[in-house]
Amino acid sequence: MPIKHYLQKAGLTHPKYLQTLVENRRIFNLKNCELNIFESYQEAYNIPLTFNDFVITSMIRGKKVMHLPDVPAFDYLPGETVIVPANTTMVIDFPEAGAQNPTQCMALAVDAGYIHDTIDYLNDYYNSSTDEHNAWKLQFNQYHFSNDTEISDLINKIIRVCSSVDRSKNIFADLSLKELLIRLVQNQRLQQFAGESADNGNQTRLHYVLNYIHEHLSEKIAVDLLCRKAYLSRNMFFKWFKEQFGISPLEYINAERVKMAKQLLADAHNDLRAVSNLCGFSDVNYFIRVFRKLEGITPGAYQSCMAHPS
Structure with missing residues (x-):
């Protein structure tokens, strides 16, 4: 929950x-x-x-x-x-x-x-x-x-x-x-x-890019690679992506990685560094900062809440 x-x-x-x-x-x-x-x-x-x-x-x-x-x-x-x-x-x-x-x-x-x-x-x-x-x-x-x-x-x-x-x-x-x-x-x-990307990842350019992101959250996702997959220059890709969602590609990727991290943190046996790596964050301190910004609490506090719900 x-x-x-x-x-x-x-x-x-x-x-x-x-x-x-x-x-x-x-x-x-x-x-x-x-x-x-x-x-x-x-x-x-x-x-x-x-x-x-x-x-x-x-x-x-x-x-x-x-x-x-x-x-x-x-x-x-x-x-x-x-x-x-x-x-x-x-x-x-x-x-x-x-x-x-x-x-x-x-x-x-x-x-x-x-x-x-x-x-x-x-x-x-x-x-x-x-x-x-x-x-x-x-x-x-x-x-x-x-x-x-x-x-x-x-x-x-x-x-x-x-x-x-x-x-x-x-x-x-x-x-x-x-x-x-x-x-x-x-x-x-x-x-x-x-949701549409999960059902049909190749429906449009946007669905294709989102589907690729979701399938590679555990890996390093290079923005230049996303640009090539969208057949857009770097500047045009950032502009196009923000037109679709109002946020940058990095903000979207981090938000999806935090969602994935929340699922992993529900298991008390998963330690913070392992979760950080599994969610594509190479730096655990950066993972903590991103998680806290999006969720309002640290991943450690989140995991504690899951283990001891009020």
């Missing part, structure tokens, strides 16, 4: 200010988004919730069971995020909620025009292709996922900004919200192309 990146716990509503014991709601309105903090203090089932805008939700504490249209019900736990299209009804169960064990979830409803402008920016900045398949877009077939370091940090920041009294909070919220949307779209895009 992966280590999750939890949100900082928000203060609970004082009992005398509770309007209801199921999905008590606090609202913070900003120019391009509305932050909602929901709390439930008693067991309940089949509670409907609908937003007029696209919504990013993330669990802070407790457990829900989510029912979304056309997908099986699933447990929704802290450290996880769910994205839902506008005007889609979520039906929610609270099987474990109680006065001593409340659930708490944030829901960030985002203006449709703001999302449209952000996606247009991504396509204008990164995507020189007119191929619809290569266009940056939000996808709702990938709707439930564990938070990574960047996403949890951004959501924490948005919650702090939205609930503050700073007169400039619209400016700070705008910066963090734009980055959060970009991270979500970027993560979906990486998952999409990685």
